[in-house]
Amino acid sequence: MRHTETETGAPSAPHRNGAPGQARPRAPGRAARLRGRAGLPARARLLTEAMRIRHPGQRMKQSEAVARESLEILNGIPHAAALLDSDGRLVAMNGHLEALCGHCSEDVRGIPGDHVIRSRESLERSFLGDAVRTGAPLSIESDLLGADRRRVPVRITASPLKHAGQSPSALLLFIEDVSLVRKLDAASLGAEPVQGIVSKSPQMQEVFELLPVLARTDATLLITGETGTGKDLLAEAVHQAARRAKFPFIKVNCGALPENLLESELFGHARGAFTGAHADKPGMFRLAQGGTIFLTEIGDLPLPLQVKLLTALDDRAFYPLGSSKKVEVDVRVVAGTHRDLEALVAEGRFRQDLFFRLNVLNVRLPPLREREGDVRLLTDHFLEQFSKRLGKAIKGVTSQVQIVLDRYPYPGNVRELRNIVEYAASVCREQRVRPDHLPDYVMRGVAPASGAPAAPRADPAGRAAGRGGAALDGLSGKATWNDVERRLIMETLLECHGNRGEVARKLGWGRSTLWRKMKQHGMD
Amino acid sequence: MVAPRFDLATEVLIARVWRGRLAGEPRVVLLPGPSADDLCSLVLEKAITDVVCGGIEDAHYQYLGWKHVRVVDRVIGRWVGVLRLFLAKELRPGTVVREPIDPSPRSPEAARLRR
Numbered sequence: 136m137r138h139t140e141t142e143t144g145a146p147s148a149p150h151r152n153g154a155p156g157q158a159r160p161r162a163p164g165r166a167a168r169l170r171g172r173a174g175l176p177a178r179a180r181l182l183t184e185a186m187r188i189r190h191p192g193q194r195m196k197q198s199e200a201v202a203r204e205s206l207e208i209l210n211g212i213p214h215a216a217a218l219l220d221s222d223g224r225l226v227a228m229n230g231h232l233e234a235l236c237g238h239c240s241e242d243v244r245g246i247p248g249d250h251v252i253r254s255r256e257s258l259e260r261s262f263l264g265d266a267v268r269t270g271a272p273l274s275i276e277s278d279l280l281g282a283d284r285r286r287v288p289v290r291i292t293a294s295p296l297k298h299a300g301q302s303p304s305a306l307l308l309f310i311e312d313v314s315l316v317r318k319l320d321a322a323s324l325g326a327e328p329v330q331g332i333v334s335k336s337p338q339m340q341e342v343f344e345l346l347p348v349l350a351r352t353d354a355t356l357l358i359t360g361e362t363g364t365g366k367d368l369l370a371e372a373v374h375q376a377a378r379r380a381k382f383p384f385i386k387v388n389c390g391a392l393p394e395n396l397l398e399s400e401l402f403g404h405a406r407g408a409f410t411g412a413h414a415d416k417p418g419m420f421r422l423a424q425g426g427t428i429f430l431t432e433i434g435d436l437p438l439p440l441q442v443k444l445l446t447a448l449d450d451r452a453f454y455p456l457g458s459s460k461k462v463e464v465d466v467r468v469v470a471g472t473h474r475d476l477e478a479l480v481a482e483g484r485f486r487q488d489l490f491f492r493l494n495v496l497n498v499r500l501p502p503l504r505e506r507e508g509d510v511r512l513l514t515d516h517f518l519e520q521f522s523k524r525l526g527k528a529i530k531g532v533t534s535q536v537q538i539v540l541d542r543y544p545y546p547g548n549v550r551e552l553r554n555i556v557e558y559a560a561s562v563c564r565e566q567r568v569r570p571d572h573l574p575d576y577v578m579r580g581v582a583p584a585s586g587a588p589a590a591p592r593a594d595p596a597g598r599a600a601g602r603g604g605a606a607l608d609g610l611s612g613k614a615t616w617n618d619v620e621r622r623l624i625m626e627t628l629l630e631c632h633g634n635r636g637e638v639a640r641k642l643g644w645g646r647s648t649l650w651r652k653m654k655q656h657g658m659d
Numbered sequence: 660m661v662a663p664r665f666d667l668a669t670e671v672l673i674a675r676v677w678r679g680r681l682a683g684e685p686r687v688v689l690l691p692g693p694s695a696d697d698l699c700s701l702v703l704e705k706a707i708t709d710v711v712c713g714g715i716e717d718a719h720y721q722y723l724g725w726k727h728v729r730v731v732d733r734v735i736g737r738w739v740g741v742l743r744l745f746l747a748k749e750l751r752p753g754t755v756v757r758e759p760i761d762p763s764p765r766s767p768e769a770a771r772l773r774r
Contacts, residue, residue: 246735246755250663253664255664279714284732
């Protein structure tokens with residue numbers, strides 16, 4: 136009995152005994168049989184079945200039914216994955232790959248896979264073509280450009296799908312982000328710590344001891360602490376230690392966007408929801424499916440969105456902007472803030488019910504001034520980093536500098552220490568950083584705008600020599616790091632008559648570092 | 660088609676736009692080899708105001724933006740359809756253009772864009 140294809144490409148029931156057009160009841164769908172139970176080999180077999188060539192020499196149409204069925208199978212795979220036809224065109228890709236590439240599966244069906252995945256190896260040599268030609272699985276290490284314009288090192292495995300005696304009808308692609316593996320390799324060589332958290336203080340050791348406990352649960356986590364204490368790094372470390380590590384980690388700054396854009400960013404929108412909404416957009420919650428969403432600056436979330444977030448946390452579902460179709464998600468929520476949420480609740484600016492919902496697990500990151508021994512450790516760490524980057528041979532700091540750094544209060548915490556060390560490394564032309572290489576406000580021992588004096592200055596002369604020192608002349612005692620850096624760039628620009636290449640060279644920075652700093656200071 | 664990656668592109672199609680229409684035929688510039696830095700230099704040298712590309716690294720995206728060049732990235736499609744959307748001010752980052760159009764600059768479709 137010969138199976139025939141319907142217009143949708145799905146096999147219809149065979150006709151029997153003078154009852155044409157009358158179909159037998161069909162067995163439960165392939166995807167339904169899969170749910171929650173089958174491993175990768177079984178999924179590959181089912182995909183092969185979906186893409187089977189019906190007649191020798193006939194190419195399978197990329198019908199909607201095939202794409203939909205393939206998508207359901209692919210979404211059960213815990214890596215970024217895609218199904219391509221024998222021409223290398225996309226049939227379907229799963230949510231992980233959608234998040235990586237920034238395109239919806241439906242929008243790119245039929246497009247050559249190389250144009251969507253954008254990996255270096257498959258563009259420079261015909262990797263996909265080789266897999267189809269040889270009929271054997273191939274694996275390469277490459278990099279691709281993600282939706283966030285970041286270069287991501289990946290391992291791509293292409294497995295041809297075929298029936299015995301036939302040439303491959305499709306390709307199954309797995310794309311694995313290997314950036315963490317590379318970082319772990321570097322860490323095992325002692326090159327850098329995992330997730331960038333450098334500490335040996337007892338205060339941070341308490342936090343590190345909590346990490347496995349925080350990672351083992353899916354409960355909502357609230358990370359509090361002053362600005363620059365590493366809330367982002369801790370959130371990512373928790374995700375990487377959890378079973379959700381194979382799924383996406385998505386970060387959203389709740390204070391960065393206006394309310395209407397933030398709602399669309401978090402929950403997505405339907406086509407036509409507002410002017411300019413030309414297509415459906417999945418939203419960060421959906422893109423984080425299976426993984427973790429980190430909502431930083433949660434204290435800045437507008438009140439109307441707090442209601443929607445609370446509903447999403449309670450129901451594990453939400454309605455995208457302008458849509459009547461509910462979207463269910465399985466996402467762990469981690470929130471971070473430097474604000475006192477309880478005070479905001481008392482002021483009526485943050486919902487109490489949302490605060491209780493977020494505050495299931497709470498970790499407070501200590502400020503740098505409370506972390507015993509970490510100032511020295513971090514100073515050495517950053518000095519080594521910047522020396523390497525700037526091509527200098529700076530071995531350390533003088534004991535005078537260490538005393539000053541130990542006693543400075545660091546209102547900006549680790550981020551501020553990093554900036555101070557970067558500045559010192561930029562202006563220092565010797566093997567050791569001296570007091571005159573530090574910003575003047577650090578030397579005066581007074582934190583900018585804090586009014587809290589630290590220890591007496593190590594260098595009573597108080598005037599710096601060299602390029603960095605000249606930039607500090609005339610600045611008030613309340614000058615911040617930003618003022619110092621801005622002044623330094625301005626003075627050097629004047630000296631070099633606006634030649635930015637010359638400026639970058641004199642300051643020991645790359646050109647891209649100079650233009651980034653000029654942009655930060657509004658000098659572009 | 661629009662090159663999938665800015666840093667691996669070896670051809671550049673430059674089109675002049677005057678009052679919302681294509682002015683003259685677009686021309687193709689062949690590059691000696693793929694290089695994002697060289698491509699940025701070419702963009703500045705030719706005083707290009709808008710770049711349409713596939714994937715681009717953030718450093719180059721920010722650099723071109725700093726130089727007041729508008730970048731529309733993650734675009735997929737043939738150049739004629741992409742250019743049509745650009746002229747209609749409907750081209751957005753991530754747009755996928757599907758049109759079975761003859762991509763030759765001398766094609767009837769390209770001629771229609773000039774009228």
